[in-house]
Amino acid sequence: MTGKTAAAVATAAAAAMWRDDRACQALGMELMSVDLGCAEMAMTVQENMVNGHGICHGGYIFTLADSAFAYACNSRNLVTVAAGARIDFLRPAKLHDRLVASARVIHQGGRSGVYDVAVDDEAGKCIARFRGNSVTVGGALVEEAVSV
Amino acid sequence: MTGKTAAAVATAAAAAMWRDDRACQALGMELMSVDLGCAEMAMTVQENMVNGHGICHGGYIFTLADSAFAYACNSRNLVTVAAGARIDFLRPAKLHDRLVASARVIHQGGRSGVYDVAVDDEAGKCIARFRGNSVTVGGALVEEAVSV
Amino acid sequence: MTGKTAAAVATAAAAAMWRDDRACQALGMELMSVDLGCAEMAMTVQENMVNGHGICHGGYIFTLADSAFAYACNSRNLVTVAAGARIDFLRPAKLHDRLVASARVIHQGGRSGVYDVAVDDEAGKCIARFRGNSVTVGGALVEEAVSV
Amino acid sequence: MTGKTAAAVATAAAAAMWRDDRACQALGMELMSVDLGCAEMAMTVQENMVNGHGICHGGYIFTLADSAFAYACNSRNLVTVAAGARIDFLRPAKLHDRLVASARVIHQGGRSGVYDVAVDDEAGKCIARFRGNSVTVGGALVEEAVSV
Numbered sequence: 001m002t003g004k005t006a007a008a009v010a011t012a013a014a015a016a017m018w019r020d021d022r023a024c025q026a027l028g029m030e031l032m033s034v035d036l037g038c039a040e041m042a043m044t045v046q047e048n049m050v051n052g053h054g055i056c057h058g059g060y061i062f063t064l065a066d067s068a069f070a071y072a073c074n075s076r077n078l079v080t081v082a083a084g085a086r087i088d089f090l091r092p093a094k095l096h097d098r099l100v101a102s103a104r105v106i107h108q109g110g111r112s113g114v115y116d117v118a119v120d121d122e123a124g125k126c127i128a129r130f131r132g133n134s135v136t137v138g139g140a141l142v143e144e145a146v147s148v
Numbered sequence: 149m150t151g152k153t154a155a156a157v158a159t160a161a162a163a164a165m166w167r168d169d170r171a172c173q174a175l176g177m178e179l180m181s182v183d184l185g186c187a188e189m190a191m192t193v194q195e196n197m198v199n200g201h202g203i204c205h206g207g208y209i210f211t212l213a214d215s216a217f218a219y220a221c222n223s224r225n226l227v228t229v230a231a232g233a234r235i236d237f238l239r240p241a242k243l244h245d246r247l248v249a250s251a252r253v254i255h256q257g258g259r260s261g262v263y264d265v266a267v268d269d270e271a272g273k274c275i276a277r278f279r280g281n282s283v284t285v286g287g288a289l290v291e292e293a294v295s296v
Numbered sequence: 297m298t299g300k301t302a303a304a305v306a307t308a309a310a311a312a313m314w315r316d317d318r319a320c321q322a323l324g325m326e327l328m329s330v331d332l333g334c335a336e337m338a339m340t341v342q343e344n345m346v347n348g349h350g351i352c353h354g355g356y357i358f359t360l361a362d363s364a365f366a367y368a369c370n371s372r373n374l375v376t377v378a379a380g381a382r383i384d385f386l387r388p389a390k391l392h393d394r395l396v397a398s399a400r401v402i403h404q405g406g407r408s409g410v411y412d413v414a415v416d417d418e419a420g421k422c423i424a425r426f427r428g429n430s431v432t433v434g435g436a437l438v439e440e441a442v443s444v
Numbered sequence: 445m446t447g448k449t450a451a452a453v454a455t456a457a458a459a460a461m462w463r464d465d466r467a468c469q470a471l472g473m474e475l476m477s478v479d480l481g482c483a484e485m486a487m488t489v490q491e492n493m494v495n496g497h498g499i500c501h502g503g504y505i506f507t508l509a510d511s512a513f514a515y516a517c518n519s520r521n522l523v524t525v526a527a528g529a530r531i532d533f534l535r536p537a538k539l540h541d542r543l544v545a546s547a548r549v550i551h552q553g554g555r556s557g558v559y560d561v562a563v564d565d566e567a568g569k570c571i572a573r574f575r576g577n578s579v580t581v582g583g584a585l586v587e588e589a590v591s592v
Binding site for chain 2: 019020021022023024026047048049050051052053056057058059060062063064066067081082083084085086087088089
């Protein structure tokens with residue numbers, strides 16, 4: 001599969017996931033880009049994500065990172081789920097911050113994958129680092145003949 | 149500080165946190181119990197937390213676990229934040245499942261703490277396991293003379 | 297399989313692993329007990345494991361925990377490997393300390409498992425906590441008809 | 445402090461650590477390079493590190509990664525210890541493999557740091573990925589006036 005084809009398959013798989021992805025849509029996430037083994041996703045910190053001091057709940061930062069991870073690890077067009085992840089919180093995110101999560105593959109075996117996600121704010125400051133473990137459960141997200 | 153006093157301080161600290169905690173309130177979480185080094189929190193999986201197949205986004209499971217962790221690690225009435233956490237996803241959670249996260253201290257040093265959180269469904273099946281690292285940044289959540 | 301049979305299989309599988317396990321033997325480890333989903337292993341901190349201040353290298357504490365994990369996750373008599381692990385170092389271990397690592401299963405699916413290991417010193421103080429992820433690659437360690 | 449000075453301080457701090465580091469010396473490790481926030485360390489897999497099939501115990505891979513991490517996070521010349529780490533095992537290492545661990549800082553706050561370590565074999569294949577959390581406990585490893 002050429003790089004161009006891989007990117008087209010990744011795009012088609014992501015589109016199929018997104019149609020179905022009420023949770024990410026409800027959080028106002030934006031899928032900025034996707035390619036084989038990587039994905040970028042953005043989210044703006046909203047009123048219902050912060051405490052009284054305007055600090056974003058870490059759970060929403062994780063949710064953004066986990067979403068970018070999901071699109072990256074499904075980009076082979078094989079149904080893949082998160083088995084686990086570690087997140088390190090480096091700086092607080094604040095109300096109205098626009099956060100961007102950039103996921104990329106570290107290692108993809110047949111079934112098991114390891115992916116890194118950096119969550120940065122608009123100034124490029126690192127808010128969190130996430131490392132996720134994926135398991136491919138099989139089956140295609142989209143038919144490749146159709147998608148490419 | 150006696151066990152009874154510790155529990156009263158933990159309860160007062162939790163009440164002060166909760167008043168301020170728009171994020172947990174907006175997710176319909178319920179703080180079921182809190183004591184020195186532990187906390188139990190519940191949440192029901194809602195429509196906006198699932199994908200088209202009715203499977204809960206892992207980010208919301210993390211958010212519940214992270215919230216129980218926050219109440220447990222602040223139960224000493226010293227302002228404490230999450231530095232990082234690892235979650236293992238064991239079974240999917242589904243639409244309308246009521247999840248309970250039970251957090252308890254594994255080790256609490258002067259500043260650094262390690263806490264375990266089990267997230268179970270109502271049938272008692274384990275949905276996820278979470279281990280969080282906390283850092284105490286100092287300052288009290290409530291005045292103890294008032295709280296006890 | 298009854299509990300008694302499970303324990304006998306676990307014991308036979310552990311014996312087969314141990315015969316082959318030059319690394320654990322070379323470190324002077326002792327397999328104290330094994331049962332379905334759990335194992336206890338001990339090691340004394342030796343001169344070549346410490347720095348000039350007599351503090352044990354964290355790598356050896358991890359190695360002990362990882363070894364107990366290996367025996368616990370192979371106790372079903374299905375060849376199983378470590379996919380990853382997280383360790384939290386809670387207190388330093390010192391020269392001549394006898395450390396005991398107690399591993400137990402948290403969740404075992406068909407292929408993926410999560411195991412906890414506590415590493416304590418002789419006084420019962422917790423030195424480290426470890427959580428490991430296993431993957432079963434299949435095949436038996438011992439023939440069950442022979443082993444039981 | 446200029447980059448050149450930072451490198452000189454890192455080198456002096458590493459030299460002071462190494463003199464004291466019986467554990468790394470006993471494993472035949474080689475400190476290949478060190479600079480502010482990074483370090484490279486090599487180790488050859490020996491007979492006493494493998495099982496009967498010639499596969500290296502994961503504990504030794506962790507120990508190599510943890511050692512590179514230690515030199516990287518102490519490169520500021522402030523005494524710093526490992527608080528915890530996560531390792532993902534990607535491929536087996538074998539008897540006589542020469543492994544290189546490359547550690548680099550991801551984030552260094554006043555006291556808390558996050559470091560990544562890649563462990564590769566000579567062919568450049570990734571054997572393991574490690575992410576460590578450090579805590580700076582204060583005090584200098586070497587007097588800077590002397591060291592620079």
